[in-house]
Amino acid sequence: MPDNKNVQASEDWLAEFFDRSKNVSNEEIQEAWAKVLAQECSMKGSFNYDALDLLKRFTLDDAAIFEKFFSSTFKCNDEFFLFEYADRPFNSYTIFDDVGMLMNDVSRLIEIGAVVKQEFSNFITSKETKLIHGDDEYSLKLVLNRHAGVEFINNYFYVYQLTTAGKQLSKIISVEKNKKFVNFAFNCLAHGGLCADKK
Secondary structure, three states, X not given: OOOHHHOOOOHHHHHHHHHHHOOOOOHHHHHHHHHHHHHHHHOOOOOOXXXXXXXXHOOHHHHHHHHHHHHXXXXXXXXXXXXXXXXXXXXXXXOEOOOOEOHHHHHHHHHOOOEEEEEHHHHXXXXXXXXXXXXXXXXXXEOOEEEOOEEEOOXXXXXXXXXXXXXXXXXXXXXXXXXXHHHHHHHHHHHOOEEEEEO
């Protein structure tokens, strides 16, 4: 427990923290709880109760899947996500072979509240959008087609996005970004009328 003089976390938050973490026996999961406590004591408000509930639901396998997921996420407008190209049959194939996550893995992250699926159009606010992957920055541009005078994207995209709780827990992860996934993701985007260029 940090020195009381340096603790910023509220008494209510600390009570909730210890109530949720008291029965954790696995050392690796205990280490994750310790990181959460240290960061909250350094910066109040870093982790809300939903983040604590999510961490409480984590098994060791969930933590490993979560790290794999986060290693490939893109960042856009302070949100973290993976692309899903709607025409690709993800139900029976891995989302990205280089990481080896199955659809069941992503479904598990959705089930425990770490990830949510939504349309990628929610991220597109203009004809050019900034994407960040690790230390690299990309410019995502809409390559639009015209039909009957109307501009449109070839296909719909979906993203698997970290929830607020998932995004907060990603702060305690130290993992290298999976740069191999970038090519896979951008190839999918190109099929749907989107072009990404490295800045």
